[in-house]
Structures are given as structure tokens and as C-alpha cells.
Amino acid sequence: MGLLAEIQNDAISDKVPVATLLRKVLVLASNLDSDVLEEWVRFEMNGYPRQAEVPQYRRIKMNFKVTGGNMAYQVTNAPLASAAVMVATGDNDISILKYRQAIGSIDVDEIKKAESLSVDMMNYAHFLPGKVTERSYSIHAFWGEIPASEILGIVEAVRNRVLDFVLSLKKRYPNAGEIDAISAKEASVEKVVTQIFNTTVQGNAGVIGTANNSTVNITANSGNLQDLRNQLTQYGVNDDDLDELAVALNEEPQISSDKKFGPKVGKWVGGMLSKAASGAWDVSMQAGGALLEKALLGYYGLDS
Known part of the structure; x- marks a missing residue:
């Protein structure tokens, strides 16, 4: 064995x-x-x-x-x-x-x-x-x-x-x-192993509810797109998805006071959750929702 x-x-x-x-x-x-x-x-x-x-x-x-x-x-x-x-x-x-x-x-x-x-x-x-x-x-x-x-x-x-x-x-x-x-010598393997660690051992795969009640460890500096990209990359969001997010954020640079994302950012979040449900993004839907909410609210300068 x-x-x-x-x-x-x-x-x-x-x-x-x-x-x-x-x-x-x-x-x-x-x-x-x-x-x-x-x-x-x-x-x-x-x-x-x-x-x-x-x-x-x-x-x-x-x-x-x-x-x-x-x-x-x-x-x-x-x-x-x-x-x-x-x-x-x-x-x-x-x-x-x-x-x-x-x-x-x-x-x-x-x-x-x-x-x-x-x-x-x-x-x-x-x-x-x-x-x-x-x-x-x-x-x-x-x-x-x-x-x-x-x-x-x-x-x-x-x-x-x-x-x-x-x-x-x-x-x-x-x-x-x-x-x-x-x-293990391949850089891609090291990245995947770290991603799996972050989404399982760190507790994010078992997140229940919204980000303020979760154990998601992610903080994006307000308005810093590169920082947001770096943070989400650690959790397995690929470059193509990050490029789409950058376009959506450029078109919706602000968020309403009730913390509701605009239609383009909201559509992107929905697409990522669909990937989580299908296994294309290797996190649970609950963990993915909490992760994206906390990261994007941080980018917009709001607390989750």
C-alpha cells in the first residue's frame, strides 16, 4: 500500500x-x-x-x-x-x-x-x-x-x-x-500543493456562511489590483479569470454602500462559483463565495 x-x-x-x-x-x-x-x-x-x-x-x-x-x-x-x-x-x-x-x-x-x-x-x-x-x-x-x-x-x-x-x-x-x-521539483506542482493546502488544511474548504463568519485568511489592499491578483492566485484563480475580473473592476470601480457588487463583477463572481460547483475551481462553493466576497470588499475598501 x-x-x-x-x-x-x-x-x-x-x-x-x-x-x-x-x-x-x-x-x-x-x-x-x-x-x-x-x-x-x-x-x-x-x-x-x-x-x-x-x-x-x-x-x-x-x-x-x-x-x-x-x-x-x-x-x-x-x-x-x-x-x-x-x-x-x-x-x-x-x-x-x-x-x-x-x-x-x-x-x-x-x-x-x-x-x-x-x-x-x-x-x-x-x-x-x-x-x-x-x-x-x-x-x-x-x-x-x-x-x-x-x-x-x-x-x-x-x-x-x-x-x-x-x-x-x-x-x-x-x-x-x-x-x-x-x-515536487516542478514549479506548477509546488503551486498546486500550496493551493490545496490553503483550501483544505487552512480551513477554507469548510467555510460556512459569509466571509465575516469564515476562516478565510485573505486581505486585499484597497484599490490595489495587483495585490488582489496575487491573493486570489494563491487560492487557484487562474490568469484568464483574473484578467476578466480586472476588466469588470475597471468598468465598476465603486461599490454601493450596501456592499452589493455591480452587474459585471457580480457576473464574474457567479461564474467562479459555477466553476467551484463543477470542480473546475478546486474549492467548495461556500469557501469560494466567502473568499471572493472578502477579497473584493477589501479591494473596494470595505470590511466584509
């Missing part, structure tokens, strides 16, 4: 630990000479360092609770509004746990026994009195709670992304049979 087939079978099987699966993907990344795939695998295997941005599937919303009180009143396991804690601490992301631990450290069997997990937040406790709690309160414990299922979701997200990547690679090279038949 070849490496691609092994990885596909291991990704499908819940009996194969995800850390074992990733070690095989590391070999695949080396064979493909893919730096982006190798970096992702190593981060998942060894943990994400502080300077590295964690993927969206590792960003988990916490609910805050506190135990404390004063001479007259005591509270135990009392919920706190996340917005109030955010204002008090001045940290807009304080309610988001960026889970950086190595995926092999996640004990699936143990976590399944728990309903929730706690994160000690006592280093922020001094912000609470007078802002979130009564000023006279002494804070005995302050923590964040996350559903245990969210941690298990990290394991499933990695497994699913590996499977999506391998299936997309086999779809792009259906006659290759095995990884040795794909020449």
Missing part, C-alpha cells in the same frame, strides 16, 4: 491516533517538498509556539466564572459576562482560548469523561473588583470554562483536514497512483 493510501485509510479510521497519522503526513510533506504542509504538521505534533498564530479550529470560546465575596455576601461558581471581563481587562480576545498544546497530549478517552474543562484566570483577578464584581469583593477563584467537546473537535478537525488534503491531491493528480509519480 502506498503512502497516500495509508494516510487516507488512517484518516478515516478512529482507531489510528492522530499523532501517528501526522507522522505519515510529515513524510508526505517531505516528499512533496512542501514547507507550508511541513510547518503545519510540526506545529500540530510539537505544539504552537507563542509567536505562531493558531488555526481557527484551535480558538475556543470560554465562559467565565468566579468564586469570592465580602463580609456580607459570598458567591460560588457565579457566571461573569464575557463583555464585562473584556472591558475590565482591556483584552478583546480574553474570552478566546488559543489552544497551543501538541495534539498528541490530548487524551481523548479522559476528555470524553468530562463535560467541561477549566482554565485558571487568576492572573486577571485583580481587574474584576469595582468593574465586574463589587469593589469590596475578594476573588478566591477566577477561571474560564470550555466544553470538553471543543478539545475533541481539534482532533477531528486535524483528521478531517488531512483527509481533505489527500483526497484533493488525488483528485488533482488522478493518474499519479502514488506520490512518487508527482514531481
Whole structure:
């Protein structure tokens, strides 16, 4: 059995630990000479360092609770509004746990026994009195709670992304049979592998809804057509389609305040989504819609 087939079978099987699966993907990344795939695998295997941005599937919303009180009143396991804690601490992301631990450290069997997990937040406790709690309160414990299922979701997200990547690679090279038949030295292969990585591993292939609720990582500078082209090229939009878009944008240089594209740009977007539906553009329709919306609104100088 070849490496691609092994990885596909291991990704499908819940009996194969995800850390074992990733070690095989590391070999695949080396064979493909893919730096982006190798970096992702190593981060998942060894943990994400502080300077590295964690993927969206590792960003988990916490609910805050506190135990404390004063001479007259005591509270135990009392919920706190996340917005109030955010204002008090001045940290807009304080309610988001960026889970950086190595995926092999996640004990699936143990976590399944728990309903929730706690994160000690006592280093922020001094912000609470007078802002979130009564000023006279002494804070005995302050923590964040996350559903245990969210941690298990990290394991499933990695497994699913590996499977999506391998299936997309086999779809792009259906006659290759095995990884040795794909020449990583060809520039076109490197470009395709990076594109597949961006649309599967990065999460864009699983985008649901509009761009403001997605994990699309794309930012086009306002009015900069070359920047827009460069960004969309990374996601597999070919030169002919980009040329058509340039013509449409030249004829429709502005967008209405309700963020509706003009007829020519809208027609181009519709054509790209048709390509996504047919497989001619190797992204899902949902991912493609979110991607194009975010990129084009950025070009027009609007937030998605």
C-alpha cells in the first residue's frame, strides 16, 4: 500500500491516533517538498509556539466564572459576562482560548469523561473588583470554562483536514497512483500543493456562511489590483479569470454602500462559483463565495 493510501485509510479510521497519522503526513510533506504542509504538521505534533498564530479550529470560546465575596455576601461558581471581563481587562480576545498544546497530549478517552474543562484566570483577578464584581469583593477563584467537546473537535478537525488534503491531491493528480509519480521539483506542482493546502488544511474548504463568519485568511489592499491578483492566485484563480475580473473592476470601480457588487463583477463572481460547483475551481462553493466576497470588499475598501 502506498503512502497516500495509508494516510487516507488512517484518516478515516478512529482507531489510528492522530499523532501517528501526522507522522505519515510529515513524510508526505517531505516528499512533496512542501514547507507550508511541513510547518503545519510540526506545529500540530510539537505544539504552537507563542509567536505562531493558531488555526481557527484551535480558538475556543470560554465562559467565565468566579468564586469570592465580602463580609456580607459570598458567591460560588457565579457566571461573569464575557463583555464585562473584556472591558475590565482591556483584552478583546480574553474570552478566546488559543489552544497551543501538541495534539498528541490530548487524551481523548479522559476528555470524553468530562463535560467541561477549566482554565485558571487568576492572573486577571485583580481587574474584576469595582468593574465586574463589587469593589469590596475578594476573588478566591477566577477561571474560564470550555466544553470538553471543543478539545475533541481539534482532533477531528486535524483528521478531517488531512483527509481533505489527500483526497484533493488525488483528485488533482488522478493518474499519479502514488506520490512518487508527482514531481515536487516542478514549479506548477509546488503551486498546486500550496493551493490545496490553503483550501483544505487552512480551513477554507469548510467555510460556512459569509466571509465575516469564515476562516478565510485573505486581505486585499484597497484599490490595489495587483495585490488582489496575487491573493486570489494563491487560492487557484487562474490568469484568464483574473484578467476578466480586472476588466469588470475597471468598468465598476465603486461599490454601493450596501456592499452589493455591480452587474459585471457580480457576473464574474457567479461564474467562479459555477466553476467551484463543477470542480473546475478546486474549492467548495461556500469557501469560494466567502473568499471572493472578502477579497473584493477589501479591494473596494470595505470590511466584509
